[in-house]
Amino acid sequence: MTTNTHKQVLQPAGWAAPRGYANGVVASGRQIFVAGQIGWNAACQFESDDFIAQVRQALLNIRAVLAEAGALPAHITRMTWYVIDKREYLARGRELGQVYREVLGSDYQIAMSAVQVVALMEDRAKVEIEVTAVAPALAAA
Secondary structure, eight states: OOSSTTEEEOOOTTOOOOSSSBSOEEEOSEEEEEEEEESBOTTSOBSOOOHHHHHHHHHHHHHHHHHHTTOOGGGEEEEEEEESOHHHHHHTHHHHHHHHHHHHOSOOOSEEEEEEOSOOSSTTOOEEEEEEEEEOOOOOO
């Protein structure tokens, strides 16, 4: 399966290049919509209250859902982060980048948004991440 030959970054002429994300992405293929994933495991249990540990688990959850569709992290085109503490998100950016690369790889050609929210539906959750991916179309049978 190809990884990102179906995906093109949209970068308007004269705009400064964004760091760690893309301003826009166009892709063709099968659309995959992953619901917001939080930092609990497959049994819906939190193993940590640490922000980075919860980010790692949420990203692992995303990777697992994508795999169910035969998709890879490289197929992600859009990602939205909901965090309850903007300051922690910004202060731990280096750690976030490291865990992101460990779990999803180094593809930052993704249209990303991050939003601080008052709370998430699960009281212990510190982050929720949802993605849209576009995987290559399946070959006809």
